[in-house]
Amino acid sequence: MTWFVDDTWIVIIGALTAIACALPGCFLVLRxxxxxxxxxxxxxxxGLAIAFLVTGERxxxxxxxxxxxxxxLTAVFTQWISSLGKVxxxxxxxxxxxxxxxxxxxxIVQAADHVDLDPGCVLYGAIEMTTLDVAxxxxxGETWIEVPRAAMVLGSVALFNLIIVVAFFKELKISxxxxxxxxxxxxxxxxxxxxxxxxxxxxxxxxxxxxxxxxVIAMLVTxxxxxxxxxxxxxxMLLLSAIIGALAAGLGHLLAIVIPPLIGFDGTTxxxxxxxxxxxxxxxxxxFAPRYGWISRLVSRKDVKSPFxxxxxxx
Amino acid sequence: MKTKSxxxxxxxxxxxxxxxxxxxxxxxxxxxxxxxVLWDIDLDIPEGKLxxxxxxxxxxxxxxxxxxxxxxxxxxxxxxxxxxxYKKQRAMVGYVPQRESxxxxxxxSALDVVTMGLYRDIGWFKTVRKKHKEIARSALDRVGIxxxxxxxxxxxxxxxxxxxxxxxxxxxxxxxxxxxxxFAAVDAATERAIVTLLKDLKNQxxxxxxxxxxxxxxxxxxxxxxxxxxxxxxxxxxxxxxxAENLHRTYGGKLTLLAEAGHALSQIKRP
Ligand SMILES: Nc1ncnc2c1ncn2[C@@H]1O[C@H](COP(=O)(O)OP(=O)(O)O)[C@@H](O)[C@H]1O
Ligand SMILES: [Mg+2]
Numbered sequence: 325m326t327w328f329v330d331d332t333w334i335v336i337i338g339a340l341t342a343i344a345c346a347l348p349g350c351f352l353v354l355r356x357x358x359x360x361x362x363x364x365x366x367x368x369x370x371g372l373a374i375a376f377l378v379t380g381e382r383x384x385x386x387x388x389x390x391x392x393x394x395x396x397l398t399a400v401f402t403q404w405i406s407s408l409g410k411v412x413x414x415x416x417x418x419x420x421x422x423x424x425x426x427x428x429x430x431x432i433v434q435a436a437d438h439v440d441l442d443p444g445c446v447l448y449g450a451i452e453m454t455t456l457d458v459a460x461x462x463x464x465g466e467t468w469i470e471v472p473r474a475a476m477v478l479g480s481v482a483l484f485n486l487i488i489v490v491a492f493f494k495e496l497k498i499s500x501x502x503x504x505x506x507x508x509x510x511x512x513x514x515x516x517x518x519x520x521x522x523x524x525x526x527x528x529x530x531x532x533x534x535x536x537x538x539x540v541i542a543m544l545v546t547x548x549x550x551x552x553x554x555x556x557x558x559x560x561m562l563l564l565s566a567i568i569g570a571l572a573a574g575l576g577h578l579l580a581i582v583i584p585p586l587i588g589f590d591g592t593t594x595x596x597x598x599x600x601x602x603x604x605x606x607x608x609x610x611x612f613a614p615r616y617g618w619i620s621r622l623v624s625r626k627d628v629k630s631p632f633x634x635x636x637x638x639x
Numbered sequence: 640m641k642t643k644s645x646x647x648x649x650x651x652x653x654x655x656x657x658x659x660x661x662x663x664x665x666x667x668x669x670x671x672x673x674x675x676v677l678w679d680i681d682l683d684i685p686e687g688k689l690x691x692x693x694x695x696x697x698x699x700x701x702x703x704x705x706x707x708x709x710x711x712x713x714x715x716x717x718x719x720x721x722x723x724x725y726k727k728q729r730a731m732v733g734y735v736p737q738r739e740s741x742x743x744x745x746x747x748s749a750l751d752v753v754t755m756g757l758y759r760d761i762g763w764f765k766t767v768r769k770k771h772k773e774i775a776r777s778a779l780d781r782v783g784i785x786x787x788x789x790x791x792x793x794x795x796x797x798x799x800x801x802x803x804x805x806x807x808x809x810x811x812x813x814x815x816x817x818x819x820x821x822f823a824a825v826d827a828a829t830e831r832a833i834v835t836l837l838k839d840l841k842n843q844x845x846x847x848x849x850x851x852x853x854x855x856x857x858x859x860x861x862x863x864x865x866x867x868x869x870x871x872x873x874x875x876x877x878x879x880x881x882x883a884e885n886l887h888r889t890y891g892g893k894l895t896l897l898a899e900a901g902h903a904l905s906q907i908k909r910p
């Protein structure tokens with residue numbers, strides 16, 4: 325196995341994606357809205373396509389804004405349809421995102437005649453190619469560091485999400501736990517909802533274009549769910565989810581290099597492997613987590629006098 | 640009930656310094672998806688009372704509280720807290736929601752949840768400080784579970800979870816409290832603790848409205864009662880209002896009431 329500078333960059337880009345996704349992802353998981361990330365990441369497709377058709381550029385800022393707006397609209401439409409009654413939130417989400425996604429695919433197929441905007445590439449991404457597009461170079465001692473554009477973009481998004489989560493930690497927490505209480509405390513739970521949806525949309529779009537949507541969906545939900553199994557503290561859950569996501573990015577890329585030759589293939593998809601690795605880490609946590617893991621539950625079920633099921637002083 | 644005294648009959652009860660009811664509701668109507676749930680509610684709750692809200696399942700008890708707290712849109716009506724719109728008086732109003740309304744697996748401790756009752760005081764962009772934690776801890780102490788402050792909330796019994804919610808409202812130090820079924824599925828010790836707490840609040844001159852489902856204890860716990868079934872069937876001092884006849888009208892007459900209201904509604908043209 326050989327490891328190049330590019331491999332390091334791929335891992336860094338993957339890790340930044342993971343961190344950017346994990347922070348809003350934790351709140352999605354806790355609000356039992358994991359599918360919203362999925363929905364938004366599909367629904368942004370027409371936004372990308374339209375902005376692309378208008379500007380004719382693949383990586384324009386307009387494209388980014390267009391898609392982010394459509395992402396937030398997904399949340400708005402979903403809310404709107406389910407508030408009409410008779411359609412639950414899951415179903416309205418399904419209606420909105422499949423419709424938008426189909427529209428987006430149509431537009432892309434149309435556009436594909438003229439330009440290279442490949443649906444497959446949008447879905448699976450091409451994280452391996454991202455190192456070719458260098459945005460910034462600087463000299464560190466003897467060596468030149470070439471920072472890929474993808475690292476800059478995802479680094480900015482990760483920083484944006486970090487700032488939001490730190491600045492609005494209390495408000496995000498109370499709105500996720502008890503939106504009605506938030507409202508009585510003068511914190512507009514709706515505003516916090518759309519702030520979170522904006523984060524998800526911005527993150528999804530930024531990552532989508534650079535690394536593809538599969539990895540985004542995996543990174544939004546799985547590391548957050550894994551971290552939830554490992555801790556009872558929200559702050560720690562956020563930290564752990566970022567670490568787990570970054571770890572999955574590193575391991576995923578390593579596996580993408582190591583495994584295919586072993587089974588006689590030479591093609592690798594790093595994005596796919598990173599996504600699979602988040603799943604593997606989840607399974608490990610599900611089995612071995614200290615309190616909520618399958619094994620420790622099995623053990624504590626036998627032990628009837630566990631501290632959590634024992635008689636309580638007031639009962 | 641205390642009557643308001645105005646200097647002259649000509650003086651209108653404007654927002655002067657006349658004593659105001661802690662809660663007054665005028666012509667409140669609430670509908671979910673155009674299906675009316677509360678119809679023409681008119682209530683004036685006197686100060687310092689312990690008020691029971693009683694009615695069958697689906698009578699609109701929770702809806703009444705949520706409408707007062709501006710948590711759901713209302714079709715019409717006006718809710719005032721000490722003579723001002725609720726939105727201006729939020730800090731004076733504490734809310735204890737139904738226990739099922741939150742996810743108890745959420746990664747927070749009992750103390751965290753109680754601290755949430757102080758978020759208004761803490762303010763945006765500020766972090767929870769030691770003094771807030773102390774307030775929260777003493778609220779937990781008042782409900783007898785200070786020793787469980789650091790437990791994750793799913794590792795508490797039902798009664799203890801209910802106490803956490805009560806402590807959260809106490810920490811807020813409101814003057815008007817709404818509690819939605821605090822006695823539902825709690826152990827006997829917790830029930831006694833809640834009753835003591837309610838008496839405490841009353842002795843401090845606070846007004847508390849409590850949704851209650853156990854008819855047997857109503858006259859023992861509450862000095863005022865609202866009998867509710869989509870409309871206010873009766874409201875007033877317990878000994879006057881809590882009668883077999885009124886109860887029959889609240890529970891037994893459920894079908895007729897709904898039919899009447901449904902008929903009344905069908906007469907109204909909607910845009
Ligand atoms: N979010 C909602 N959407 C639609 N209908 C609702 C909603 N919440 C309550 N309802 C209906 O409103 C009525 C009153 O509900 P609720 O206020 O919860 O009653 P109670 O608390 O007295 O049991 C019930 O018929 C219930 O089905
Ligand atoms: Mg109720």
